[in-house]
Amino acid sequence: MLPNMDDYGEVVVTCLIVLVRVVFSLIDYRFMYEVLGLLCLSSAAFFTEVAVSRNNNLRLFNPRLDTSAGILMGAVCIPSVLVGRLVQRKRTASTWLDFNQLEDFKLHFWSSVTASIGLLVYIWVALSYRQSSMSIKRERKSWMIFAAVILFLAILLPVKVLNVAFLVSFSIWIMNHIIQVFPHCTSLGEAVLVSNGLAVYLSNAFAHVFDKTLFDGYSKDDSVPAILQGILIGLLCIPWLSKVVATGLTKFLVFCHFKQKNTKEKYHSAISFYIALFVASIITIGWLQYFSVLDKFFFTWVLEFVLQDIRRLYLCCFWAFVILMSAIPFYMVKSTKFEQIMVRKVFHVMVVVMFIPALTSQQTFLHLAFSIALAVFVVIEMIRIMRVPPLGEPVHRFMTAFTDARDSDLLILSHFSLLIGCALPVWLNGSTHDRPLARFAGVVSLGIGDTMASVAGYNFGSMRLTQTSKKTVEGTITGIISMFLASIFIQCMLLSSSFTITELMSLTVAVIGTGLVEAYTTQLDNFILPLIFFTLLLV
Template identity: 30%
Template sequence: MLQNPVTVESLIIFAVVLCIHTIVWDKLSWCAVALALQAYYVQHKWDRLQKSGGAVFQYRQAVSTGVLPASMVIPLLGIVIKEHCGSVGNVNMARFGILLAAIGMALALFVSLIALGITRPIPKNTCVLAGIIGSGIVYTLKHLLTVSEVIEVLEILLIFVYLSLIILWLLPRSFTPGEALLVNGGISIVINQLIKRSLNVGDSRMDPVFHFLLVVLVGVFLMGIFFTVFFYFMDSETWISSLFFHMMTAVLGLGIIMPWLYRLMKTNPIMWLFGFLFQTRTRIILLCFWTLLAVAACCVVLYQHFRNCSGTKKNTTSTVVRKYFHFIVVATYVPGLIYDHHLLYVAAVICFAVFVFLEYVRHFKIKPMGHLLSKTLSVFIDERDSGPLILTHIYLLLGMSLPVWLFPEPCTHKGSLPGIGGLVPYAGVLAVGIGDTVASIFGSTLGEFKWPGTRKTFEGTATSVFAQIICVAVILIFDHNVVLNAGYGWILGSITLVSLLEAYTDQIDNFILPLYLYCLFMV
């Protein structure tokens, strides 16, 4: 049984769920345990369906469909946010945590229903089990949610359905079913939150940076949908099309995104942004340092491109070279988290928008940079970039940024959480920036003993855990907001579980690992 990496991955997910359940121990955590059991059986059936070629959409080929690890992320996020914010008396955020957990469970149950519905022959035993567990979860949520919250869950479910149809049709082979669930579910929640904030403009309690995040994320997504539909009927590689692309980008940015931001912020968003970025001397120093790192990253990309163009090397790049960017991102995020996490929050949003925009330029081959970006970035493609888009670098940025964006600041004292919770914003740095990088480098260069059924090595995982523990010690020295008086065993166990998940999962680890470490640190 342990020779099968999918089985071991499932056992690790069950271990994470049970660890959180032993601490929270309420109706929602029981629902999470039941949901994990149901998702495991559905994943087993969908894996067989995928191998037989009976899937409706074209998914990315992987060892597993990833339904179980993806199904548990959003419910666990909601449970840990509810638990922490409820313990400090923030009722609104605690209710949001319950709502988030309910949304995650509803999305997972819906995807499981679709998977069982298209499986032939119909797996009767799995259907019975899924029906019993689904009915129990729905019955429990019915008594936990208000009428307005039930309506909101249904709204997000509706957005998710249409979003899935659009994205899976436009981007074939870009996601596994689990990754599609996580990405489409996250976008659906963001769209719903933006609609709510836009209808309740009088609520001034929200931080402007949160509005900035919502509008930019939804704006770049809608921009991609618009250009994809437009260039479906028109050649995108001509100068006229490129001119139209740049003009429409300006129109959408200045005519829709800026007024939307102004409506939510009640101030000029451009002036607010400049005032925010250059507010203090520390922020100016951080921005200069980050600019130097960005230049260094561009130099690495160009050097690798010209090296491959010289004909001395084949059109690929090594794992070690790709991990340079992980170290550059760590060097970007750690000073931001220590000295000014609000600036890092906004800078990550801007960087995400730039990355997505450049990917649009590359994908549509927009002149004058489209072809150059295609040739330059093609050497950094790995086997997971099998669709029309190159998403690895965007997943890396998301994995580092999500713990920062999801940090429950309204439930904190002076902007930091007590105990192990102080490490929550560092979840991306530890899991991806340090753990995944060290595991890949040491595993590919020095590793000899492979984990059963995988290409990952025991040496890589062991050095990954050790490097993350060292990183925690360094954080304790330099970040005085992180104070640990106990819980060292929990930190070691959490890091070990996530490192084992990195060794066995075939999903996008840059995206999924920080979220699991976030949940373990938060609880």
């Protein structure tokens, strides 16, 4: 049985969302296999969560304190989003090229299912062996199990053997890395979600390495999405490069009989990091240039892209002004007159102010801006974690002023996850005009729904959802109503588009589902809520 009522509520809400996704997908019989795959994955994830939540097994995975396993949510979130994109692509498909892209989306879905199944099998194996020391014989047995899983998935699912091997091994490596390097910083479900997403996304990117003809077909409109691939690959290289450079530099200093002191070690790590950052930048630019994604040098291309439309330059100036104003919440939180939770929601309001103007008319530019902002945020967090001079300590003091119970001194996720939550719907939605409200999913769910729920619940809430929950009925209802009204205003007033009956029905389901997830989940809602709202808007 599950440990408490809050966890039970999260599981029930997740099951209802999957059920809604399945029912609406069954309208088209061509998605029958995908629906069955999602149902089987959901069942496997449910039983895995029950097993992990029993007998205090969750502690074996170093989760964040006071959080549920979240395996069901983490395992089905990405596949549910991809089913939604599959249905959306089917609605807009009109030519043979569109139907070829439909097959690509199906492949992405099955890749996500493959990664999730691999992670679930790994969790079961870990449950079997982590309670006792892993002997060589048992270790060999576990590798045999993984080899059998890879072969079975390659035969059963429409995914190539090499792709299955990469998806399973890379997703497991990422999840292991998160659990071991950042203990008690994430829930197990969040680790599954991030590992699944990175594995699927990078498998598509690395497929282009072995089949360069896919890049030959890139148009100028595809350049901006491809930049995100290059940036992500470069970011993943930084920790590995930093470790390699630090090891080489240490050996060089030992060879030169140079004794390191504490101050010297700090500059030693700084030199290693900046060298790794420089090399990773070269890798990113080289990736983009080699595969002919860009016809110019990266920085030249970005500058020309911004200057193509004067509104993009105005947006950059506006964003710079709003970011400078973020210093005000820093001084507010230092004052005892303002509660930290209220000050933190100022950043959510800033999200609405910054991104809604760009979402209405500059989606492609916002896609690029989010990609560059991702690189900046990740590099800044690395500098903070490693305390790299001269910015390490000042950045640490600024970031820790807004932390909550879900953050730790080792890894601060709030600011980073807020950016990712707003960016994911933009990255996922592409340039399609079907369901135009979908690209606003992050801004509406986080900037409006989550903010209004917190403000109303904190100031006026009196009826707790459960005895142990901090969430209130008043806050949840306020969040749902605010998302519904904001969505109607955005589509009718800003986008000058009316609702069809189907769109209005999907919006109603989306705001209720997202509101219930916000109320019951113990996962990082900045990650989860935009994905849930996005996939339900596509039904």
